[in-house]
Amino acid sequence: MTTETISAREAASLIATGEAVLVDIREADERARSHVPGSAHAPVSRLGSAALGIPAGSTVIFHCQSGSRTAQNAPALAAAVPGCRVMLVEGGIAALGAAGVKIAEDKRAPLPIMRQVQITAGSLVVFGAVLGALVDPRFHALSAFVGAGLVFAGIMGLCPMANLLALMPWNRRAA
Secondary structure, three states: OOEEEEOHHHHHHHHHOOOOEEEEOOOHHHHHHEEOOOOEEOOHHHHHHOOOOOOOOOEEEEEOOOOHHHHHOHHHHHHHOOOOEEEEEOOHHHHHHHOOOOOEEOOOOOOOHHHHHHHHHHHHHHHHHHHHHHOOHHHHHHHHHHHHHHHHHHHHOOOHHHHHHHOOHHHHOOO
């Protein structure tokens, strides 16, 4: 099972003529903000548990946000559609939009959870560092705590902050 990387222009041409099936591998919260209408959705985190139901012999084009997730998961993506020609879009959804593919956007949808984690964690680290420098050095512990949480999340593959943010009211409608 091999994959090939194609430009967004090539992908746009194959999609427009109906010669290929486009599959979005981003998570549901990312797709809620922007997606290609009519594209299939198969989040990479659940790829092994769901059959895509694409007939053998089809041409399948996978895309993510920037192209890096599709490249990193190329073997798993090819395995998910046995007997199909598998292509990966360079540049992801932004490149598809620039190549003329219609992108449906909902700016009211919440930011993707991992972006919320980055904003929250970064803000807490800066807040702890500033308070530690200006008010009391014990506030540096806040930055250390957040840093330790990020290390834990990276090692364990679990992110308590992401789980907490997912429960927030603004994220409930995306679920």
